[in-house]
Amino acid sequence: MTQASFPATRLRRTRAHGWSRTMHRETVLTPADLIWPLFVTSGTGVEEPIASLPGVSRWSVDGIAKRAREAVNLGIPCIALFPNTPANLRSEDANEALHSDNLMCRAVRTVRDACGDDIGILTDVALDPYTSHGQDGLLDARGYVTNDDTVAVLVDQAINQAEAGADIIAPSDMMDGRVRAIRMALEMNDHPNVQIMAYAAKYASAFYGPFRVAVGSGGLLKGDKKSYQMDPANADEALREIAMDIAEGADSVMVKPGLAYLDIIYRARQRFEVPVFAYQVSGEYALIEAGVAAGIGDRDALVMEKLIAFKRAGCSGILTYFAPLAARLLRG
Ligand SMILES: NCc1[nH]cc(CCC(=O)O)c1CC(=O)O
Ligand SMILES: [Mg+2]
Numbered sequence: 001m002t003q004a005s006f007p008a009t010r011l012r013r014t015r016a017h018g019w020s021r022t023m024h025r026e027t028v029l030t031p032a033d034l035i036w037p038l039f040v041t042s043g044t045g046v047e048e049p050i051a052s053l054p055g056v057s058r059w060s061v062d063g064i065a066k067r068a069r070e071a072v073n074l075g076i077p078c079i080a081l082f083p084n085t086p087a088n089l090r091s092e093d094a095n096e097a098l099h100s101d102n103l104m105c106r107a108v109r110t111v112r113d114a115c116g117d118d119i120g121i122l123t124d125v126a127l128d129p130y131t132s133h134g135q136d137g138l139l140d141a142r143g144y145v146t147n148d149d150t151v152a153v154l155v156d157q158a159i160n161q162a163e164a165g166a167d168i169i170a171p172s173d174m175m176d177g178r179v180r181a182i183r184m185a186l187e188m189n190d191h192p193n194v195q196i197m198a199y200a201a202k203y204a205s206a207f208y209g210p211f212r213v214a215v216g217s218g219g220l221l222k223g224d225k226k227s228y229q230m231d232p233a234n235a236d237e238a239l240r241e242i243a244m245d246i247a248e249g250a251d252s253v254m255v256k257p258g259l260a261y262l263d264i265i266y267r268a269r270q271r272f273e274v275p276v277f278a279y280q281v282s283g284e285y286a287l288i289e290a291g292v293a294a295g296i297g298d299r300d301a302l303v304m305e306k307l308i309a310f311k312r313a314g315c316s317g318i319l320t321y322f323a324p325l326a327a328r329l330l331r332g
Contacts, residue, residue, distance in 0.1 A: 027312045029304070031075035031330055035122060035277070036323035038067055039214045040083045040107045052210035053282055054289045056321050058084050061107045065114035068121075074327035078120035080170065080319055081107050084216045085129050093138065094130035097157040105164035112165045122197065123166040125158050125182070126173040134212070134221030136173040136228065145228055151178045158182045162191045170254070172199040174228040176244075183249035197277060198245035200253035201238035201264055204229035207257045207283030214282065238264045239271055246274050252316065257281040259306060262313040269314030278310045280320040288322075300329055 014024045041048055041058035048058040059067060068079055083103035089096040096102050108121050126136040127150070133139060137150030150173065158169045169186070171178050179198050186194050204226045212218030230237060238261075242253050253272075255264045256279035268276045288306070292299045303322045310318045320326065 027308055029308050029311050029326070029330065031327035032077055033307075033311065033315075033317045034076045034323040034327060035078045035080055035317055035319040036067070036071050036076050037080040037082060037319055037321060038064055040064055040081055040103045042084075042086055042103065050210070050214045052213040053286055053321065054293075056214070056285070058214065061103070061110040064107045065110045068111040068115050068119050070324065071327075072115055072118045074324060074331065076119075076323050076327050078122055078168070079111070080122040080124065082124055082211075082215050083107070083129050084214065087216070090130055090132045090220070092132055094127035094153060094157075097127055097130040097153070098160050100160060100163065102160075104161060108161065108164040108166055120167045121165065122168040122170050123161040123164075125154050125161070125169055125171040125178075127153065127157070128212075128217045128221075129215045131217075132220060134217040134219075136225065137175060143223075145225075147175050147177070151175050151181050154178050155181050155185045159185055159189050159191075162186060162189070162194045166194065168195040168197050168251075170197045170199060172202060172256075174199065174202050174225075174230070177248070179245045179248035179250050195251040196249060197252045197254055198248075198250035199256055199279075200242045200245040200250065201261070201268070202229050202254070202256045203232050203261065205232065205257050205260075205281065205283070207260075207281045210282035210286045232260070235264055235267065239267060242268050242272060242274070246272060251275070252277055254279055254319075257284060258310060258318065259284055262309060265310070265313040265315055275316035276314060277317050277319065278313075278315045280306065280310070280318055280322070282321070285321040300325070304329060 014020050039058040041060055043060045044062055046060040047063055050056050071079055085096055111121055128134055128136045135145050137145040140146050245253055252275040254277045255261050258278040258280040265276055265278055288302050307326055
């Protein structure tokens with residue numbers, strides 16, 4: 001047989017056996033790559049299934065502590081907390097965000113009591129779960145979300161969360177200059193080791209709908225968030241946002257939503273030596289669940305394929321509502 005009659009290289013050769021596929025795998029996903037977002041609600045012993053997010057519930061703080069323990073047992077290193085503030089505590093000025101006994105702070109303390117230092121607690125900094133208008137910041141007389149006045153409140157909100165025991169402050173508001181302001185306040189208030197994970201490139205996305213139902217801001221929001229969240233058409237601008245947040249003292253940055261923005265994750269990793277996280281947001285979760293319900297495929301396989309894509313693009317980790325499912329699958 002002449003040499004020309006067979007391929008010089010057979011890429012299928014290393015795919016022929018399971019052991020070989022394992023050996024040649026370029027990217028791995030582990031439970032340590034996962035951050036589990038959890039929704040907090042009032043009361044004790046309360047679980048409220050969220051219709052917009054099938055399989056996800058709001059939990060009262062005791063339930064949140066149980067979920068945190070579950071995360072520890074599954075090898076998930078960090079949870080992210082989001083409060084469903086009671087309607088009567090929402091206001092124009094989001095004052096509830098600054099109270100040391102608000103839902104968020106109570107949840108942080110309860111988790112810390114239950115799990116000690118075994119789990120990282122990430123708290124979201126933005127005003128939308130606390131405002132009567134559902135915007136992430138304060139409005140001026142014409143309804144514009146003000147930047148610098150909002151940053152002043154975000155700083156107090158961040159310190160309030162750090163005092164309660166948060167490990168990672170995650171500003172999701174997209175105001176300019178907030179990372180520097182929060183970093184300075186953390187340093188000056190004796191929290192030098194509290195991290196900042198900046199939602200650096202956060203897009204004005206149609207994929208946040210189910211989340212807004214979960215934190216009760218969806219029905220309140222009039223208009224959109226396009227004057228502060230990014231235009232989905234832009235990528236160079238995302239790199240500027242990320243560069244600014246690094247310069248202002250962010251320990252890590254986030255790209256949000258996830259799958260539609262893998263190019264941003266990839267470019268950020270090429271450009272900067274900084275940990276990049278992705279948020280697989282509520283609409284991405286709900287679409288997979290809707291697809292599974294419609295019979296388009298197997299949930300486990302769909303979820304794992306999407307999560308490995310984030311790692312392949314260069315992510316250090318992923319915020320995902322699928323965290324407990326994925327961790328269980330990974331542990332076999
Ligand atoms: N600042 C609020 C915030 N923090 C995280 C999300 C979305 C998360 C998700 O959809 O899962 C949002 C929604 C928004 O900006 O309207
Ligand atoms: Mg910015």
